Amino acid sequence: DAGVIQSPRHEVTEMGQEVTLRCKPISGHDYLFWYRQTMMRGLELLIYFNNNVPIDDSGMPEDRFSAKMPNASFSTLKIQPSEPRDSAVYFCASSAQGAYEQYFGPGTRLTVT
Amino acid sequence: SQKIEQNSEALNIQEGKTATLTCNYTNYSPAYLQWYRQDPGRGPVFLLLIRENEKEKRKERLKVTFDTTLKQSLFHITASQPADSATYLCALDRNNAGNNRKLIWGLGTSLAVNP
Numbered sequence A: 001d002a003g004v005i006q007s008p009r010h011e012v013t014e015m016g017q018e019v020t021l022r023c024k025p026i027s028g029h030d031y032l033f034w035y036r037q038t039m040m041r042g043l044e045l046l047i048y049f050n051n052n053v054p055i056d057d058s059g060m061p062e063d064r065f066s067a068k069m070p071n072a073s074f075s076t077l078k079i080q081p082s083e084p085r086d087s088a089v090y091f092c093a094s095s096a097q098g099a100y101e102q103y104f105g106p107g108t109r110l111t112v113t
Numbered sequence B: 001s002q003k004i005e006q007n008s009e010a011l012n013i014q015e016g017k018t019a020t021l022t023c024n025y026t027n028y029s030p031a032y033l034q035w036y037r038q039d040p041g042r043g044p045v046f047l048l049l050i051r052e053n054e055k056e057k058r059k060e061r062l063k064v065t066f067d068t069t070l071k072q073s074l075f076h077i078t079a080s081q082p083a084d085s086a087t088y089l090c091a092l093d094r095n096n097a098g099n100n101r102k103l104i105w106g107l108g109t110s111l112a113v114n115p
Helices: none
Strands: A006-007 A010-013 A018-022 A031-038 A043-049 A053-056 A065-071 A074-077 A088-095 A108-112 B003-006 B011-016 B019-026 B032-038 B045-051 B056-059 B062-066 B074-079 B084-095 B104-105 B109-114
Touching: A006 A088, A006 B011, A018 A088, A018 A108, A031 A074, A043 A065, A043 A074, A043 B084, A043 B104, A053 A065, A074 A088, B003 B084, B011 B019, B019 B084, B019 B109, B032 B062, B032 B074, B045 B056, B045 B062, B074 B084
Parallel strands: A010 A108, B011 B109
Antiparallel strands: A006 A018, A018 A074, A031 A043, A031 A088, A043 A053, A065 A074, A088 A108, B003 B019, B019 B074, B032 B045, B032 B084, B056 B062, B062 B074, B084 B104, B084 B109
């Protein structure tokens, strides 16, 4: 298995622009998680899905952030408009039903100037 | 406030020694606690999970203990090797509330094993 796939690996954009991050979970996994990691705050859960349905989005910072999972093999995290404080590494992870360990992708390093 | 604390200072040890990392938490009653390894520029990698009713778990050179009274987990790497150098993260669920998969993460402890 290829593991969790994320794209792009790096994104540099200007303040105010729309950013879309993409994730393909491990085939057969029912849970998908979006995280943000910074030095100061560590890993923070933004939202997670179970069987393509959002379960907990309490970590989504504000209305500028949105996430979708149109099918079991694809999810997007969108930031519109982006701000410099959104600069961080964004990780996608997936997990199987009945198992609690999470498998992370390589992350997307986002820089907003 | 609810939080997880890990050794904030980097841990430097000599190859062959045992590394011990600490994870303390407050105001949670987790059903399980997990340890992950993270290398620079990469995503965390799952290592071990220990449940609230388990005192100790082992996997090869790794050992995890879980003391729900002390609200503490210890993570040991025996016979450490330079390849064990990484940041180690602990994570726990907030409480055993149904099938909630939300994890709360510590900031991690950086381990350096010197040859």
